[in-house]
Amino acid sequence: MSKRIWVSFRSGVYDITDFVGQHPGGDKILMSSGGALEPFWTLFAVHKTREVFKMLEKYRIGNLDSKDRTVEKPGVDSTPDPYDNDPLRHPVLRVRSKKPFNAEPPEELLTQQFLTPKEIFFVRNHLPVPEIDIENYTLEIEGFGLKEPKTLTLDEIKKKFPKHTVISTIQCAGNRRDEMNKVKEVKGLSWGSAAISNAKWSGARLVDVLQYCGLDFDDQNIKHVQFDGLDFDVSSNPYGASVEAIKALNPNADFLVAYEMNDEDIPLDHGFPLRLIAPGVVGARNVKWLSRIVLSDEESHSHWQRKDYKSFSPNIDWHNVDFESAPSIQELPVQSAICEPREGQLVQMDENRNIQMSGYAWSGGGRKVIRVDVSADEGINWVTAELQQEDSPLNRTYSWTLWKANIPVPKEWKSGHKVELVCRATDSHYNIQPENVRNLWNLRGVLNNSWHRILNN
Ligand code: MTE
Ligand code: MO
Incomplete structure (x- = not known):
């Protein structure tokens, strides 16, 4: 017997084997096979019409047991899991690692639209998603060129500065790693060719925020601008990164302290409520859950700035690598x-x-x-x-x-x-x-x- 294809929708179970060949969207329908249609129809809203519901009814073969209708919460044991705060994700994402969560969309969905919908935007987390106390959320700004450190609330960032919008692609430096791994094993998360996505980001320009804080842009000590997130590693160091000041402080470079992605609040996985958008710069420097900006004479001391996200000659391997010998990856190649x-x-x-x-x-x-x-x-x-x-x-x-x-x-x-x-x-x-x-x-x-x-x- 050949394998039948079934899906569920609300309480119904449908055998759609005979419909697959007629699906206007081609074999993309198979992505929902064996599971619920709802998450896919949220993504592709064209399905939510009476005609489609009527057509689907023809294929009903039964009903779901009531216990299967609601999404079950994973059981919690006594030790708190630092990943408990991670949000629910869309089932179409191809999960490369669960904890921390890393996933990419199927390539054939990625380029269906110019702006990547939030549900399928690739996710690259190095650490658990932090818990956000939105009432008390602040951004700290300190370092050279400032008379004193400043603290801004989320509300101030949203209200005090003109809202600026940039369409910016985020790509992980590890995109397409799988192909390199086939040449000879590499150390790193496995990625196909979809560790890249494109969104419209809105927020305050970094330079406007710094100007408001009274920054002396001519202070010669400022060589790097460092950014820290609210996600911490086991030694309590936050995820951090930095970008050369000459780039980050150039108003034409369009760096944003962003609070919107595709006209909505930034989703939790992508840095809610504030994220740095460093247009044209490798994903790793687009710091999510942004909590601190430091104007410094040196690069961020973060592991991901100094001991990672660098490239070497094919002759260098783990026994002879000197991470200090190479600059951090910033702008990405074509x-x-x-x-x-x-x-x-x-x-x-x-x-x-x-x-x-x-x-x-x-x-x-x-x-x-x-x-x-x-x-x-x-x-x-x-x-x-x-x-x-x-x-x-x-x-x-x-x-x-x-x-x-x-x-x-x-x-x-x-x-x-x-x-x-x-x-x-x-x-x-x-x-x-x-x-x-x-x-x-x-x-x-x-x-x-x-x-x-x-x-x-
Ligand atoms: N920011 C924080 N705070 N923590 C992180 O783990 N990952 C970085 C960057 N910003 C990361 C972060 C990396 S390596 C990439 S590629 C991008 O976020 C991925 O952004 P996305 O998850 O929104 O696609
Ligand atoms: Mo990355």
């Missing part, structure tokens, strides 16, 4: 990835023997993606993709570019043969992605921006 088709999927050709490809591209430091090329023959022939991007200046583009391309299948290709699809992007400085991941190997598995390759049948 990147792109294919989101559809997926690896191993059967190639769907149209009547002109074209394969439809789509994906994302992005570059750090505000550099705009100016071109995406795709190839189906190892880079002998290239097709230039059509780009969807923001209308922003060349060196102040912080949002990703989505792209689509129709690539002719090589003539000699017959059904059942493998075909390798590749993509690569070029940014406004004419930086282009390197061809092979092998040459980029580094012990932490960061900065993999090699041509993205997908092998299909």
Whole structure:
């Protein structure tokens, strides 16, 4: 007997095996297989119509037992789990680690929309999500260039400064680590190509906040701006990071003390109530649950600033690495990835023997993606993709570019043969992605921006 596909909705259980082929959204419907439809329909609200409900009724095969209708709370034992405060997450996320929570969305959902919905925005937490006492939440600001330390309440940050909005992509330096791990094992969380997401962030400009605090921007001692979160490690050190002052204090760099993501309060996993948005800078410096800003003559002493998020030559391994010898990763190199088709999927050709490809591209430091090329023959022939991007200046583009391309299948290709699809992007400085991941190997598995390759049948 072939395997049947069922889903639940409210109290009903439905066998949708015979409907899957007719689903307008293709096989994405399979993501909900074996579970509830509600979380998916919240994400894709087009389903919430009478027609859809009526159609679904045709497939009802039974009802859920009442005890299965409500989400069960995991049992709590006597020792408090520091992760008890972690929020509920969307079931479509691919969980890479539970505690701390790290997850990425399926690639084929990632590029369905220009702004990533909060439910599927990738999550990178190094520590438990902190408990937030919203009534007493404050931001401390101290260091060189200030007469005295200042404390601002959340309300002051929301009311005292003009609200500024930036569309900024956040990408983890470990995005696409899995491909590097295949060359030779690296130490780090396993990531596919979706440790990246794009959102509209709003809040006060960092420079406006600092100006209000009376900062002397010309104080020569200020070399780095440090940021601390409210999440602490076992030795009570907060997650922290820093960015060079020349960058963070430049009003054109659009750094934000953000309180909104896609026009709503920032979700708990993404830094509620305040997060630093460091546009064009590696994810690690976009500090969540922001509680302290320090104007300093040195980089943050955080582990993640000094002993991590750095890259080395392929010859360096754990026995001879000297973390002090390399600068911290800041702006990220030009990147792109294919989101559809997926690896191993059967190639769907149209009547002109074209394969439809789509994906994302992005570059750090505000550099705009100016071109995406795709190839189906190892880079002998290239097709230039059509780009969807923001209308922003060349060196102040912080949002990703989505792209689509129709690539002719090589003539000699017959059904059942493998075909390798590749993509690569070029940014406004004419930086282009390197061809092979092998040459980029580094012990932490960061900065993999090699041509993205997908092998299909
Ligand atoms: N901020 C705090 N306070 N704690 C963290 O663990 N992780 C960083 C950064 N800011 C982190 C943090 C890393 S490594 C990345 S890639 C981004 O947050 C991920 O942001 P996201 O979870 O909103 O996608
Ligand atoms: Mo990260």
